[in-house]
Amino acid sequence: MPVCRLPVTKNPRNKKSCLATEQSVAARCPFCLTPYMSNFIVHFGQLATGLGAWAGVKTMPMHAYANPARFLSIARPVTPWLFWGGLVLIVLGCACGLFLTPADYLQGQTVRILYIHVPAAWLGMGGWTGIAIAAVMQLVWRHPLAAIAGRAIAAPGALFTAICLVTGSLWGRPTWGTYWQWDGRMTSMLVLFFLYLGYIALGNASASNGNAGGVSRVTAIFGLVGAVNIPIINRSVVWWNTLHQGPSITLRGSSIDGAILWPLGLTVLGFSLWFGAIVLMRMRAILAETKVEARMQRLARG
Amino acid sequence: MNPWPFVIAAYALTFAGTLGLSIAAWRAMRAAEQRADSLKRDR
Amino acid sequence: MAMTLKAKHQRLVLALVALVALIGAGLLAASALKDEAAYFYTxxxxxxxxxxxxxxxxxxxxxxxxxxxxxxxxxxxxxxxxxxxxxxxxxxxxxxxxxxxxxxxxxxxxxxxxxxxxxxxxxxxxxxxxxxxxxxxxxxxxxxxxxxxxxxxxxxx
CATH class of the missing domain: 2.40.50.140 (Nucleic acid-binding proteins)
Structure with a gap:
């Protein structure tokens, strides 16, 4: 539900622009064949995050991939597809967002930062959701790869949170008139960044201490506790008066016109695939390092 | 206020971060997997 | 086998209870902060x-x-x-x-x-x-x- 803390003067165009959204998407977007595609783009973010997490937990027999060899036989061929597919979609989406879409009626050209700011925000929060899911799998099912997955997710998650903060700051100066204000949304997002730094430090310190490259259980608990911040970030603009505007994209639909919205689908999908590729690369690196270390220890023991 | 310096800076920083982590993650993975493979051959 | 299953269930219940408690605490803190955390007055x-x-x-x-x-x-x-x-x-x-x-x-x-x-x-x-x-x-x-x-x-x- 699009909620605006400020009472918006009743806008009779609101309804019209919703109708116009569907028409203009069909007319403008070369990749969208039907107006219904706009709905697809709107719901993609939430659906992908939810389904991905659900499928990861549900369809995988808990210990089917516990054997690293089995995991690697799938991760090895998938990595380049995710990586290059993601990169191509990112470049395509950014090019469309920079050159093909119209400027916003109020903000002008600055609105183009949307196409990187929004995926960065979603993936920064999605990354910590992944850390929390991995933590549950590590603590409850003792899944050996979960501890490694949590550690692998942290770096790209922290990067996207940083990108979200920096691009948001660069967006704020020409529109709001300030680089930074301590409002609920910005403060809670900065807290997420510091949580990532803490998790990375804890994880790196514990990984080589008999945890076979994964994070320790204390670190996993930290990841679970930190997840409290995710709903707070999401609801901050609804609960509190903030400088940041309310949510544009919700389960009900989007208050971003289709003509401006469509490249966002490309960049969200692209950054998500790339995120997956980085996680797989880092998991492969940690598994290989662990293998070498175990071998060295065996040799040392003679 | 001219918006383009802000838009270009935002995109440039994002691409720098994305490429930086791509290269770092790929190098770390390749180095680690090569070491693991060479161990196998030594055996 | 029965023992491990039981331990697993114990951990699952523990994790769920902890999660619910955490989210409850988070919501409580957030609602207590409602006025304090307001960025501006209307x-x-x-x-x-x-x-x-x-x-x-x-x-x-x-x-x-x-x-x-x-x-x-x-x-x-x-x-x-x-x-x-x-x-x-x-x-x-x-x-x-x-x-x-x-x-x-x-x-x-x-x-x-x-x-x-x-x-x-x-x-x-x-x-x-x-x-x-x-x-x-x-x-x-x-x-x-x-x-x-x-x-x-x-x-x-």
Whole structure:
């Protein structure tokens, strides 16, 4: 539900622009064949995050991939597809967002930062959701790869949170008139960044201490506790008066016109695939390092 | 206020971060997997 | 086997209870912070809570249509901020952000004077969650800005 803390003067165009959204998407977007595609783009973010997490937990027999060899036989061929597919979609989406879409009626050209700011925000929060899911799998099912997955997710998650903060700051100066204000949304997002730094430090310190490259259980608990911040970030603009505007994209639909919205689908999908590729690369690196270390220890023991 | 310096800076920083982590993650993975493979051959 | 299954279930229950407790604690803390964490006060807050003059606060709301008046000195502007329940007069001397316009959101930093006028030392523009191309709004961004400006100027004269 699009909620605006400020009472918006009743806008009779609101309804019209919703109708116009569907028409203009069909007319403008070369990749969208039907107006219904706009709905697809709107719901993609939430659906992908939810389904991905659900499928990861549900369809995988808990210990089917516990054997690293089995995991690697799938991760090895998938990595380049995710990586290059993601990169191509990112470049395509950014090019469309920079050159093909119209400027916003109020903000002008600055609105183009949307196409990187929004995926960065979603993936920064999605990354910590992944850390929390991995933590549950590590603590409850003792899944050996979960501890490694949590550690692998942290770096790209922290990067996207940083990108979200920096691009948001660069967006704020020409529109709001300030680089930074301590409002609920910005403060809670900065807290997420510091949580990532803490998790990375804890994880790196514990990984080589008999945890076979994964994070320790204390670190996993930290990841679970930190997840409290995710709903707070999401609801901050609804609960509190903030400088940041309310949510544009919700389960009900989007208050971003289709003509401006469509490249966002490309960049969200692209950054998500790339995120997956980085996680797989880092998991492969940690598994290989662990293998070498175990071998060295065996040799040392003679 | 001219918006383009802000838009270009935002995109440039994002691409720098994305490429930086791509290269770092790929190098770390390749180095680690090569070491693991060479161990196998030594055996 | 039965033992391990049981231990696993124990851990699952423990994790779920911990998660529920955590989320409950988070929600409680957030609702307790509701007033403290507010980034700005609305005109209604200013009326009901009785902001004493001189106390530095932020005031947020919509700039009332046709309320911007430019003083003869060229830098001072007078305008009204509303949340549709209460309206507060405000003044500001300086450079306002490009998005500061009638009918859009504003967050003003400053304090009330003795007469109940909010004297702003800094203005921030707040926009809402709608994004659309200029054609849908009826006119282009520049046209709209010029139109607003012209109206403001004629009223000020």
């Amino acid at each position: 005109p209604t807050d200013a009326r009901t809570k009785g902001m004493e003059p001189g106390r530095a606060i932020r005031l947020g709301g919509m700039v009332v249509k046709d309320s911007i008046r430019r003083a003869p000195d060229g830098v001072t502007i007078r305008f009204a901020v509303t949340d549709n329940k209460a309206t507060v007069p405000a003044t500001f001397s300086g450079i306002a952000p490009d998005l500061f316009k009638e009918g859009t959101g504003v967050v003003a930093e400053g304090a009330f004077d003795a007469k109940g006028t909010f004297v702003a030392t800094n203005l921030l523009a707040k926009h809402d969650e709608r994004y659309m191309p200029p054609e849908l709004e009826g006119m282009t961004y520049d046209d709209k800005a010029r139109d607003d400006m012209a109206r403001t100027m004629t009223v000020a004269k």
